[in-house]
Amino acid sequence: MSCPEDDAGVPLRETADRLLADLLTPQARARIAAGEWPDDLWSALAEAGLPAAILPEAAGGFGVPVADALSLLTVAGRHALPLPLADTMLAGLALARAGLPVPDGPLAVAEGADATLDAAGRATGRAWGVAWGRHARAVVVPAEGPDGPRLVALPRDALAIEPGTGIAGDPRDAVRFEAVAAPSAPAPFGAPALRAAGAATRALMMAGALGAVSAMTTAYAQERRQFGRALGQFQAVQQNLAVLAGQAASAAAAADLAAEAVDAWGPGLMPALAAAKVRTGEAAGQGAAIAHQVHGAIGFTQEHRLHLFTRRLWAWRDEFGREAEWALLLGRHLIAAGPDGLWPAITAA
Amino acid sequence: MPQFTFPSPPPSPEAEVFRAEIRDFLATELKDRAPIDRAQSWNGLDPAFSRKLGQRGWLGLTWPTAYGGHARSNLERYVLLEELLGAGAPVGAHWIAERQSGPSLLRYGTEAQKRAILPRIAAGECFFCIGMSEPDSGSDLASVRTRAVREDGGWRVNGTKLWTTNATHCHFMILFCRTAPADREHRHAGTSQFVVDLTLPGITIRPVRNLVGEHHFNEVVFEDALLPEDALLGQEGEGWSQVTGELAYERSGPERFLSSFRLLVELVRALQPAADERAAIALGRLAAQLVTLRRMSRSVAGLLQAGADPALEAAMVKDLGALVEQAIPEIARDLIAEGPPTPQGRAFAEVLAYTTLHAPSFSLRGGTREILRGIIARGLGLR
Ligand SMILES: Cc1cc2nc3c(=O)[nH]c(=O)nc-3n(C[C@H](O)[C@H](O)[C@H](O)COP(=O)(O)OP(=O)(O)OC[C@H]3O[C@@H](n4cnc5c(N)ncnc54)[C@H](O)[C@@H]3O)c2cc1C
Numbered sequence: 151m152s153c154p155e156d157d158a159g160v161p162l163r164e165t166a167d168r169l170l171a172d173l174l175t176p177q178a179r180a181r182i183a184a185g186e187w188p189d190d191l192w193s194a195l196a197e198a199g200l201p202a203a204i205l206p207e208a209a210g211g212f213g214v215p216v217a218d219a220l221s222l223l224t225v226a227g228r229h230a231l232p233l234p235l236a237d238t239m240l241a242g243l244a245l246a247r248a249g250l251p252v253p254d255g256p257l258a259v260a261e262g263a264d265a266t267l268d269a270a271g272r273a274t275g276r277a278w279g280v281a282w283g284r285h286a287r288a289v290v291v292p293a294e295g296p297d298g299p300r301l302v303a304l305p306r307d308a309l310a311i312e313p314g315t316g317i318a319g320d321p322r323d324a325v326r327f328e329a330v331a332a333p334s335a336p337a338p339f340g341a342p343a344l345r346a347a348g349a350a351t352r353a354l355m356m357a358g359a360l361g362a363v364s365a366m367t368t369a370y371a372q373e374r375r376q377f378g379r380a381l382g383q384f385q386a387v388q389q390n391l392a393v394l395a396g397q398a399a400s401a402a403a404a405a406d407l408a409a410e411a412v413d414a415w416g417p418g419l420m421p422a423l424a425a426a427k428v429r430t431g432e433a434a435g436q437g438a439a440i441a442h443q444v445h446g447a448i449g450f451t452q453e454h455r456l457h458l459f460t461r462r463l464w465a466w467r468d469e470f471g472r473e474a475e476w477a478l479l480l481g482r483h484l485i486a487a488g489p490d491g492l493w494p495a496i497t498a499a
Numbered sequence: 500m501p502q503f504t505f506p507s508p509p510p511s512p513e514a515e516v517f518r519a520e521i522r523d524f525l526a527t528e529l530k531d532r533a534p535i536d537r538a539q540s541w542n543g544l545d546p547a548f549s550r551k552l553g554q555r556g557w558l559g560l561t562w563p564t565a566y567g568g569h570a571r572s573n574l575e576r577y578v579l580l581e582e583l584l585g586a587g588a589p590v591g592a593h594w595i596a597e598r599q600s601g602p603s604l605l606r607y608g609t610e611a612q613k614r615a616i617l618p619r620i621a622a623g624e625c626f627f628c629i630g631m632s633e634p635d636s637g638s639d640l641a642s643v644r645t646r647a648v649r650e651d652g653g654w655r656v657n658g659t660k661l662w663t664t665n666a667t668h669c670h671f672m673i674l675f676c677r678t679a680p681a682d683r684e685h686r687h688a689g690t691s692q693f694v695v696d697l698t699l700p701g702i703t704i705r706p707v708r709n710l711v712g713e714h715h716f717n718e719v720v721f722e723d724a725l726l727p728e729d730a731l732l733g734q735e736g737e738g739w740s741q742v743t744g745e746l747a748y749e750r751s752g753p754e755r756f757l758s759s760f761r762l763l764v765e766l767v768r769a770l771q772p773a774a775d776e777r778a779a780i781a782l783g784r785l786a787a788q789l790v791t792l793r794r795m796s797r798s799v800a801g802l803l804q805a806g807a808d809p810a811l812e813a814a815m816v817k818d819l820g821a822l823v824e825q826a827i828p829e830i831a832r833d834l835i836a837e838g839p840p841t842p843q844g845r846a847f848a849e850v851l852a853y854t855t856l857h858a859p860s861f862s863l864r865g866g867t868r869e870i871l872r873g874i875i876a877r878g879l880g881l882r
């Protein structure tokens with residue numbers, strides 16, 4: 151993914167980088183934080199082809215490999231994007247793989263759902279952890295149908311929304327639905343695989359955000375002076391910044407693994423996706439802590455932009471499964487592999 | 500600000516075919532090797548095993564065939580190294596020669612040096628040690644005092660090297676020393692490297708026992724040892740840049756995060772058949788680190804293959820790798836309670852003890868944690 155020559159992700163990432171730098175002005179962030187849905191911003195992302203980049207050509211995409219399209223999310227993370235690009239991409243990919251139409255506009259994938267479909271194709275149940283659910287055109291959930299698991303695209307207008315806010319301040323809703331007629335198809339993968347792909351999107355965004363945090367913290371340490379010297383000249387601070395850079399680099403490596411595993415969706419789940427969510431989640435916690443330490447009190451203010459990143463790091467490390475959840479799955483996978491299977495299981499990533 | 504990038508390692512189908520071949524070989528070759536011996540990882544020393552690898556063409560894998568090498572890719576070599584370490588093969592005899600002395604000779608050696616020595620390393624018959632540290636020069640390597648003075652017919656060397664791993668088993672040392680007086684303004688100037696035949700008169704090797712009582716490292720004393728003219732490696736005065744050029748090889752390999760791997764295997768064995776949630780989570784967290792480090796380390800192998808100089812990335816792999824190597828014994832002891840002696844329990848306890856006792860060295864050897872972080876900080880533009 152970071153191999154410049156043969157990487158379809160490079161032009162995409164450059165476009166996204168420029169666009170987000172232009173769009174995400176302090177005023178735009180303030181509007182969004184106040185609860186407004188910024189239709190103009192979303193349209194600009196859509197016109198640049200970002201949400202659709204992950205789709206197969208038949209579904210309106212332009213034939214970019216999935217791993218390269220997903221690499222866009224590192225850029226979203228680097229800009230602390232307060233819009234549901236990841237969720238729209240994920241929903242689109244899931245719907246396209248299930249052979250369902252992909253609605254235009256922002257989409258959501260529920261982090262968790264408890265849903266059934268009746269014989270007439272009507273969905274009943276609830277879903278939670280729905281990023282920007284109130285603004286999504288459709289919410290994708292796995293549901294149990296009469297003939298087995300299906301993937302359902304619930305139209306937003308038929309949902310009862312219980313608004314909520316995540317720790318990053320972004321909308322995170324719960325929804326209820328009762329005999330809602332909704333497009334559905336046999337699930338091309340199980341609910342755990344959908345959750346794993348969700349985890350991959352968070353891993354990628356965390357990697358991008360940590361890269362930004364590492365850069366801004368290093369830069370701050372070079373500007374801020376105390377005791378007649380830049381903070382970055384104190385060895386204790388240097389060592390912390392080196393640890394932060396190491397956490398950012400390993401998050402990036404883990405996120406690359408995750409993106410490639412989603413490309414192979416299904417068997418590639420273990421150990422790559424689990425390892426990636428665990429590692430990026432750990433890196434997010436350790437990295438954010440160092441960034442705040444180096445920034446001092448100014449980094450603890452609403453005025454400073456550090457929290458745009460650190461609050462999202464704390465949110466994303468929880469979404470689609472915390473480290474403990476994925477570590478448990480990975481640990482069980484390895485224990486099942488047994489002592490002689492441990493090494494082959496590790497080298498499978 | 501410079502960002503550290505770890506590009507995707509290029510795919511290498513040949514390496515995966517090779518992996519199967521290596522696994523077959525090791526399954527037979529090591530079938531009677533006990534867990535406690537496997538736990539020695541790259542400290543395990545068996546010249547006969549090294550010769551066997553040489554006979555199979557598995558040493559100097561990437562070197563040109565003209566020097567006994569096999570002209571294969573860095574990614575294939577990577578798979579070989581990680582499979583050897585994963586299995587706990589006794590690779591210590593040749594490890595340093597194959598990892599860094601050979602590559603240094605290839606890069607800086609004269610045609611005659613290369614022809615004389617490289618084929619012997621590739622055959623598993625010639626072992627090297629690293630003569631960098633001294634009693635008063637550890638992290639501050641540029642302060643070395645061992646001195647080589649040019650005279651008729653060669654170089655006269657006086658001084659003491661310390662912590663020289665495996666010196667008693669090695670044929671040669673790559674010596675890093677002063678060839679001109681120290682200059683306060685240019686600390687790195689006036690140093691050179693030599694290929695030293697350890698059988699020469701004037702060289703005395705004394706064992707130094709580690710805290711377990713094992714003999715791995717040594718003191719090597721030079722008293723008017725006369726090295727021949729052609730012992731100089733590379734350019735006189737270029738010792739510093741040559742020695743730092745070795746570091747990407749020295750610091751990025753899978754041995755920098757797999758030193759405790761055997762303990763993880765024994766932990767999984769001890770947790771059979773079912774592990775509780777706490778144990779599975781702890782194991783999963785450690786494995787997540789190993790999977791990520793392996794990715795980063797393979798990425799560095801790809802960068803080396805492409806001719807880049809990933810010294811900073813290597814420092815990062817080693818810093819993060821030592822953390823997980825040292826976490827493994829701490830976490831393993833937390834998960835398995837000491838119980839009544841059973842054969843299985845004994846294997847775990849032995850490997851845990853071995854790993855606990857050796858763990859402090861993981862963040863010292865090859866550059867300490869603080870020094871590595873200093874290198875990374877310099878890469879960030881802070882120094
Ligand atoms: C098992 C083992 C095998 C070894 N094998 C070899 C070998 O084969 N050949 C060889 O040449 N050497 C070898 N070494 C030596 C190794 O390279 C040195 O131990 C290492 O470079 C550190 O030097 P030192 O031990 O003298 O510690 P010191 O340099 O004295 O450092 C002691 C402590 O102070 C810290 N420190 C030092 N300077 C700074 C600074 N500027 N800022 C912050 N902290 C600092 C260090 O990080 C460390 O924590 C081996 C060491 C071990 C443990």
